[in-house]
Amino acid sequence: MVATPKIVIDRLSIQYDDGTESLRDVSIEILANEVTVLFGPAGGGKSTLLRALNRLTDLVPRTHITGRILLDGEDVLADGVDVVRLRRRVGMVFAQPIPLPMSVRQNVIYGLELAGEKRKSRLDEAMEQGLRAAALWDEVKDRLHDPASALSGGQQQRLCLARVLALEPEVILLDEPTSGLDPISTGKVEASLQDLKQAYTVVIVPHSIQQAARIADRAAFFLQGELIEYASGKTIFTAPKDKRTEDYVTGRFG
Amino acid sequence: MTPRNLREVVIESLVRAAGYSAVVFVGLIFFFLLREGLPGFAEVSLPALFGSRWYPTEGHYGLLPLIGGSLVVTLGAAAIAVPFGLATAIFISEIAPRWAREILKPLVEILGGLPSVVLGFLGVLVLAPFMRVLLNLPTGLTAFTGSVLLAGMAIPTLVSVAEDALDAVPRNYRDAAVALGASEWQTIWRVTLPAARSGVLTAVMLGIGRAIGETMTVMMVTGNAARLPTTPNSLFLPIRTMTATIAAEMGEVANGSTHYHVLFVIGIVLFVISFIVNLAAGAVVFRRPKRAERVLS
Amino acid sequence: MSRQATQRLMFAVITVAAITTVTPIILVVGYIFWQGAPAVSIDFLSTGPREGMRAGGIFPAIVGTLLLTLGTGVIAVPLGIAAAIYLSEYAGDNRATRLIRLAIINLAGIPSVVYGLFGLGLFVLFLRFGTSILAGSLTLAIMTLPVIISTAEEAIRAVPQSFRVVSVSLGGTKWQTIRRVVLPQALPGILTGVILGLERAAGETAPILFTVAAFFLPRLPHSVFDQTMALPYHLFVISTQVPGMPIHIQYGTALVLLTFVLSMNVIATFVRSYYRRRRQW
Numbered sequence: 067m068v069a070t071p072k073i074v075i076d077r078l079s080i081q082y083d084d085g086t087e088s089l090r091d092v093s094i095e096i097l098a099n100e101v102t103v104l105f106g107p108a109g110g111g112k113s114t115l116l117r118a119l120n121r122l123t124d125l126v127p128r129t130h131i132t133g134r135i136l137l138d139g140e141d142v143l144a145d146g147v148d149v150v151r152l153r154r155r156v157g158m159v160f161a162q163p164i165p166l167p168m169s170v171r172q173n174v175i176y177g178l179e180l181a182g183e184k185r186k187s188r189l190d191e192a193m194e195q196g197l198r199a200a201a202l203w204d205e206v207k208d209r210l211h212d213p214a215s216a217l218s219g220g221q222q223q224r225l226c227l228a229r230v231l232a233l234e235p236e237v238i239l240l241d242e243p244t245s246g247l248d249p250i251s252t253g254k255v256e257a258s259l260q261d262l263k264q265a266y267t268v269v270i271v272p273h274s275i276q277q278a279a280r281i282a283d284r285a286a287f288f289l290q291g292e293l294i295e296y297a298s299g300k301t302i303f304t305a306p307k308d309k310r311t312e313d314y315v316t317g318r319f320g
Numbered sequence: 321m322t323p324r325n326l327r328e329v330v331i332e333s334l335v336r337a338a339g340y341s342a343v344v345f346v347g348l349i350f351f352f353l354l355r356e357g358l359p360g361f362a363e364v365s366l367p368a369l370f371g372s373r374w375y376p377t378e379g380h381y382g383l384l385p386l387i388g389g390s391l392v393v394t395l396g397a398a399a400i401a402v403p404f405g406l407a408t409a410i411f412i413s414e415i416a417p418r419w420a421r422e423i424l425k426p427l428v429e430i431l432g433g434l435p436s437v438v439l440g441f442l443g444v445l446v447l448a449p450f451m452r453v454l455l456n457l458p459t460g461l462t463a464f465t466g467s468v469l470l471a472g473m474a475i476p477t478l479v480s481v482a483e484d485a486l487d488a489v490p491r492n493y494r495d496a497a498v499a500l501g502a503s504e505w506q507t508i509w510r511v512t513l514p515a516a517r518s519g520v521l522t523a524v525m526l527g528i529g530r531a532i533g534e535t536m537t538v539m540m541v542t543g544n545a546a547r548l549p550t551t552p553n554s555l556f557l558p559i560r561t562m563t564a565t566i567a568a569e570m571g572e573v574a575n576g577s578t579h580y581h582v583l584f585v586i587g588i589v590l591f592v593i594s595f596i597v598n599l600a601a602g603a604v605v606f607r608r609p610k611r612a613e614r615v616l617s
Numbered sequence: 618m619s620r621q622a623t624q625r626l627m628f629a630v631i632t633v634a635a636i637t638t639v640t641p642i643i644l645v646v647g648y649i650f651w652q653g654a655p656a657v658s659i660d661f662l663s664t665g666p667r668e669g670m671r672a673g674g675i676f677p678a679i680v681g682t683l684l685l686t687l688g689t690g691v692i693a694v695p696l697g698i699a700a701a702i703y704l705s706e707y708a709g710d711n712r713a714t715r716l717i718r719l720a721i722i723n724l725a726g727i728p729s730v731v732y733g734l735f736g737l738g739l740f741v742l743f744l745r746f747g748t749s750i751l752a753g754s755l756t757l758a759i760m761t762l763p764v765i766i767s768t769a770e771e772a773i774r775a776v777p778q779s780f781r782v783v784s785v786s787l788g789g790t791k792w793q794t795i796r797r798v799v800l801p802q803a804l805p806g807i808l809t810g811v812i813l814g815l816e817r818a819a820g821e822t823a824p825i826l827f828t829v830a831a832f833f834l835p836r837l838p839h840s841v842f843d844q845t846m847a848l849p850y851h852l853f854v855i856s857t858q859v860p861g862m863p864i865h866i867q868y869g870t871a872l873v874l875l876t877f878v879l880s881m882n883v884i885a886t887f888v889r890s891y892y893r894r895r896r897q898w
Contacts, residue, residue: 332791438645439645533729570733591728598722601722
């Protein structure tokens, strides 16, 4: 049986007003319950693609996007789309841990509160669920009211993940989520990704090729705004078809 | 439209309206000055407005003595405020040890916060009598006394904008100069100051702009004699400025009279002067919309 | 002259000039405290002037200045903060925005006595508010607006952009993001600007001369359409318009005005440094 793709990216191009091009004619199908890795040298357009998936690209003025991104068959780039609802379905974790300047608890329930949830029991439940799923509950359950900035870097990043999970999204986007973390924290985050894909669609820009190889079910290699190769993780890291992919994964450039 | 979107749209409209209110207010100010002042141009001919006698009770509405008075006091204030203000800015930004900076900056801010009427009050009671004795004059209520106090009012603006400009000069300019063997003073004089010159110029203009518009202090200490300052010693004689004339006489004129209209004409002149000064300063401020904009006031 | 000698000379000149500039500030404040303190008593602060202002206290002027400061704040604070939010969060980089900035710069530069004329023309006469607290507060508010807008905008812009991106990525709308993340973080800076703006309004005389200030009104105002005495104008009156005015009352009035204004300055400085130490970014 062929799984229906969760996200279909169809001939997507992104251009800025100053003429620079970030993505050129990219088409990918992303499956549910898999970890899809977008990798390649810096400036290849991976992060831009990630941000387009939940329309954070809207925040950058003068961005021109053509093509379609279908989430469960609906084009998220269309005019009438409720972007607020989209962003709750498609959550994002950033490269640097950015706890909002409030307590641990407030950070985790922030998204739900914005969505209008007022019942304390529901908020507490979602908070614990999110923190547990991000493997942070045991470490912070006694300091929920401390400022989030008091947590360690690794804890902060897992808090950011918990914050997304508390919204019960369908897709989780991670933009080099471990770039600021030590190896132990990195291991914890990577391990939680394997659990997460049971319930979610995970799209990640890894911070190294090694990480990409460790976690990828499927991987897309980007070079200067172009999609060079898209295949299962196993194929792309052991038997890439394209010479440029091979050069990159074997460390000959980049 | 969802309630959420509706709220977003309403709020955006509200804050946009608040933003544009600044434009509306400038427009209203100019409109009402014209509305009340334009009849003055009809009732008093233009040549008469440029006359050298200001005796409203006898129908003489020559503005030259008032413009001259403002000019004398302002130039005097600039001559004091520019060197002292720049020296203070250089001292704070380049020379002073940290502890001295921590004391000086709040002090300059306090000076900026002193109500002009308090300075005028001390001017009447303390500075004017002191000047009279010091300079051996018939009265201490002179343009010069006004200039000294106005310099005090201009200095906080000048110091804080100039200091900002000096601070903005990149560290490595200075390091490069020192590496080439320049002394600290040579670095300040040949590198830092020239690099900050546009900001320093803004500081001077804003300081002077502040001095031209000052009202209470000059009204209280300059003696208010509407006499055309023609000789250099006018600085040490009583004069009368445009601002003081409005403040002193508006309370006593009949609404709608010629005198009333001409006072608004003076207001138009002041508005135009401040517009030009701030436009010129603004050309620089636009590039660095920081302290200068805030301290402009 | 050798380089070292030049440097020593110039540093000495600049240091002396700086000290000459700031010493009078200490002297002025100190002198007013020294001369004014004996006049200030409970009686002075809580009763009205008597015997043609040559005796009694300055209570109505204190209340008047408080009311005017309050009135100015009620009008200028929401308007100024809203305008700052617009400029920092919504306005694009275009001609219309530059026009607004130009207007703010010009509002900041208009002489205070011209504000007085404007207030007289628009509020007192055209809108028929009469010489009143309402007219005076509106005039002072417009004069204070650029200070509040500029400082508030600076404070709002200082909030890291990443907070906004995170909030939006969690499904926050623009306004939710501003209200729940940006404004709380910018609040201390905004507050500082508000206090500094109101400090200026409280000390101003020229804008209230023809819009609200009463020469002598030894009672409290009944409504916003009533005139009132105010400390700055009262100081002007008793130091230049009333012959035979006892000197200690003059200094006492100056001291009260100065204390009022300087304490706002101190509060602003305190707010700024307290929150700067506590903030989490």
